[in-house]
Amino acid sequence: MALGRDKFTRTAFLVFIFLSLVSLFADMTYEGARSMIGPYLEYIEAMAVIAGVVSIGELVSYLSRGLGGFIAGASRSSKVYWALVYVGYGINLIVVPLMGLFGRWEIVLALIMIERLGKGLRAPARDVILSEVTKNIGRGKAFGFHELMDQLGAVLGPMIASFALYTRGYMEAFLVLAVPAVMSMIMLFSANRLYPKIESVEVSKKGTKARSLPKIFWNFTLAAVFMSLGFVSWFFLSYYFRAEAFPDYLIPLMYSIAMLSDGIVAFPVGLMYDRVGVKALLITPIVIMSILPLVLLRSYVWIIVGVILWGLVMGFYETVMRAFIADVIETELRSYAYGIYGVLYGVSWTFGNVIIALLYQCNVLRYAPIYVVVVELIALIILVKIATSVQR
Known part of the structure; x- marks a missing residue:
C-alpha cells in the first residue's frame, strides 16, 4: 500500500535525520582514526612516501564506490541497497579499533584499505536513499545539513582521539572509537526499519547503462578530477606536521579545526x-591553490589558516557534488553516476598526492605550489564553462 503524501514526508524526514545521525557517529569513528594515521605512521617509522601511498586508501574507497554503485544499480533491490549500507558501516565498526593494535605499517595500511573499501561500498546506495528522502526538502540544504552532521562527528572524533593520545596512547585512542561506531549501527537500523523500501528502486523497470550519462556530468567530473589533482590529503599533511616536530596530540586537534570549518560552511x-547551482563551487580551485603555500610557511598561525581552508574545500566539495549529481542525473542512473564519479575522482586524488609526497621525499616540496596552480586553473576554466552552459 502506497504511503500518503503527508505520511511519506514525515517518514522521509525521520529517515533523513536518522541517516544524518549515522554519519555523525560514523564520522566520529573513522575521522577520529584518520586524524591520527599520519602521525601514527611516522611514530611506527614508516617512510614519508608511505603517507602519500596511504592515499591509495582513498583510491580504494572511490574504486569501491564504482563497485557499490554498479551492484546497487544492477540489483534494482531495496534489500541490496540497504545491505551495502550495512556492510559499509559494519566494516567501519570492526576495522578502526584494530588499527592501534599493530606496529607494522604494512598491516595498518591493509586495515586502512579495508576501512576505505567499506566506506566506498556504502556511499552510492546511501546517497541514492538520501536523494530520495530529501527531494521535498531541497537537495542543496539537505545535503548541506547532512555534511554538517558529518563534520560535527569529524570534529568530535579527533577531539576524542587527541584526549586519548594525551592521556594514554595510540592503542587506546583507536579502541575508544568503537563506541560511536556501535551508535552508528543503531541509528542505521532505525532508518532501515522506517524505510525498508526505496521507492525509486522498486518502481524502476530496468537497469540503465552508464554510457547514457549526460555530457554535463562528464564535464563536472573532469573539473573535479583536476581539482583533486592539486588537493593535498590529510594523510600527507598530518605526516608532514609530525615530521616538522608538531606534538602528536595537537595534530588531531588541527584536524578538528578543519572539520569544524567544513561543518560551518556546509549548510550555507x-x-x-x-x-546559484554549480557556481557555488567556483571559489574552490582558488582556495586549493593557497593551502600548500600557507602550510610551507611553517608558522603556526598560517598553518592553522591553511587547515581551515582545507576544511572549507571539503565542505564545498561534499555538499555541491552530491546535490549536483542528484539534480542532473535521473533516478535510474544515479547509483552508477555516484560510483563512476567516485572512481575517477579517487584515481586523480591518489595520483596527485603521490606526486606531492614524492616532491617532499626528494626535498623539493617548495615546487609543489606551482603544480597545484596549474591543475587548479584548468579546473576553474572547466567549472566556468559548466556554469555558463547551465545559465544559458
Whole structure:
C-alpha cells in the first residue's frame, strides 16, 4: 500500500535525520582514526612516501564506490541497497579499533584499505536513499545539513582521539572509537526499519547503462578530477606536521579545526547551491591553490589558516557534488553516476598526492605550489564553462 503524501514526508524526514545521525557517529569513528594515521605512521617509522601511498586508501574507497554503485544499480533491490549500507558501516565498526593494535605499517595500511573499501561500498546506495528522502526538502540544504552532521562527528572524533593520545596512547585512542561506531549501527537500523523500501528502486523497470550519462556530468567530473589533482590529503599533511616536530596530540586537534570549518560552511553552501547551482563551487580551485603555500610557511598561525581552508574545500566539495549529481542525473542512473564519479575522482586524488609526497621525499616540496596552480586553473576554466552552459 502506497504511503500518503503527508505520511511519506514525515517518514522521509525521520529517515533523513536518522541517516544524518549515522554519519555523525560514523564520522566520529573513522575521522577520529584518520586524524591520527599520519602521525601514527611516522611514530611506527614508516617512510614519508608511505603517507602519500596511504592515499591509495582513498583510491580504494572511490574504486569501491564504482563497485557499490554498479551492484546497487544492477540489483534494482531495496534489500541490496540497504545491505551495502550495512556492510559499509559494519566494516567501519570492526576495522578502526584494530588499527592501534599493530606496529607494522604494512598491516595498518591493509586495515586502512579495508576501512576505505567499506566506506566506498556504502556511499552510492546511501546517497541514492538520501536523494530520495530529501527531494521535498531541497537537495542543496539537505545535503548541506547532512555534511554538517558529518563534520560535527569529524570534529568530535579527533577531539576524542587527541584526549586519548594525551592521556594514554595510540592503542587506546583507536579502541575508544568503537563506541560511536556501535551508535552508528543503531541509528542505521532505525532508518532501515522506517524505510525498508526505496521507492525509486522498486518502481524502476530496468537497469540503465552508464554510457547514457549526460555530457554535463562528464564535464563536472573532469573539473573535479583536476581539482583533486592539486588537493593535498590529510594523510600527507598530518605526516608532514609530525615530521616538522608538531606534538602528536595537537595534530588531531588541527584536524578538528578543519572539520569544524567544513561543518560551518556546509549548510550555507547548500543554500547557495539551491540558489546559484554549480557556481557555488567556483571559489574552490582558488582556495586549493593557497593551502600548500600557507602550510610551507611553517608558522603556526598560517598553518592553522591553511587547515581551515582545507576544511572549507571539503565542505564545498561534499555538499555541491552530491546535490549536483542528484539534480542532473535521473533516478535510474544515479547509483552508477555516484560510483563512476567516485572512481575517477579517487584515481586523480591518489595520483596527485603521490606526486606531492614524492616532491617532499626528494626535498623539493617548495615546487609543489606551482603544480597545484596549474591543475587548479584548468579546473576553474572547466567549472566556468559548466556554469555558463547551465545559465544559458
